[in-house]
Amino acid sequence: MFSAALQRTLDIEHLLNPLLQSATVELLSISPPGWGGNLLRGLANSIQIAVGAFGLGLAIGISGAWGKLYGGPVVRDLLEVYTTIVRAVPELVLILLLYYAGTDLINRALEQFGYPAIDISGLAAGIGVLGVVQGAYATEVIRGAILSIPQGQVEAARAYGMSPGKMLRRITLPAMLPFAIPGLANLWLIATKDTALLAVVGFNELTQETRQAAATTKYYFTFYVAAGVLYLMLTLFSNVIIGRIERWARRGMPPVAEAGR
């Protein structure tokens, strides 16, 4: 009985040995022999891109939703084409397409006007590309949120003679916020995870740094798990913040009814 149990622990130890690669702590330490510093720098880059892309996406989303709801027929159709194409084509393909085409077009335009070609930084390109992708989803989220504002509030604003700009600032945006936040929160989480795709075009964000560290040291498992933990911490931390923002945005509103049951 006991020997069988002992045998089993030995078996388990034998099984776990390759998993518990001995030098984990040294590999992940912040100072140069370890790669922890590189990973953290990659995480900082990822967060920077995610924040930039989310902000750009929000700006595109607000103007896109405004155009879809109140714009002319041509604007509406063009926005429909934009959101449909971006939501139907894989991000990876869009990133490649916009990354090459975008930098190429900007340089050609500069050349046309007699300026020297510029080297567009990976950061700016990444933010631009992911921002365009986020913008398409944000357009739909914000459009839906604006549509769920009680019509009376918009009519009241009109009746008070507010200009469209003032109405947007004072009524539409604050009133749509509680409806938009769940969708926007989801978009933020997607933005943090989509930064990983920039590894494919060679930008030094967390996944790319992890790949380099893993390929150099051959400790693939350790580094990918470490990066996964970092991403997960970012997500969980975001969830806490999102919960607070949601409570703040819903203040004064009746609590959500329990679904179904």
Added chain:
Amino acid sequence: MSALAPADQPLAARSAWLQPHRIVLIAIAAALVLCAALFMRWEWLPNYLGMAAAGVWRTLWILVVTVVLGFMLAVPLGLAQAAGPFWLAWPAKAFCTIIRGTPLLLQLWLLYYGLGSLFPQYPWIRQSELWPILRQAWPYAVLSLTLSYAAYEGEVMRGAFAGVPRGQLEAARAFGMSPWKRFRRIWLPQAIHRALPTLAGETVLQLKATPLVATITVIDIYAVASRIRQDTFIVYEPLLLLALVYLIITGILVFAFRKLEARIPARLG
């Protein structure tokens, strides 16, 4: 996705859809496509047609297999979270949180490079019958895409299971149905019905995730396009064609799901 062909609308609605400005826009789009066809370089296309077809086939195959397997995994995951005891609900929730909280690309590389570097260290794995399969890339691609789909869809199924009205289950119980029959006849069909609209969206998202497998050397349509770009040094044309292929597949998926939804009566209990 409403811009995709509204084929199931009556004629009056269709003529309202085809307004004058739309005709102009369609003409401009057609002119752009024509320009692209005439002035861009497509002479490489015949040489790679066979490869591209194989790539599309592999993309579709991965999509179908991972969606089916993922959904089969999502049902117990959702059920465990909606109605399971804590020792089932908690691991299911942890699994969904971990998969949904980390990028798919990282999961894919963790499985392929991480497990791929661990497996050879166990002699019994190397000597097993499965080793020739485990040495290839596609099992890891299928596994990670399946787990990802299961986690996202599991979350949806949790809501769907929880959303089935209690009265339905109580009625089934009053009829003396066994728990298994209750699940099979009442709970699961209604939950799937509730999850169906999101199922279409999740499947499109899954299609959009498939090109990631190209990074671990599975030759799907995306990898074929990359290969063409490397071979011919042509940048835009393969990418544009690739985008078109994905657009078409997405259109077919959305259309098929719409048909499927229309077949099932829309009244919810």
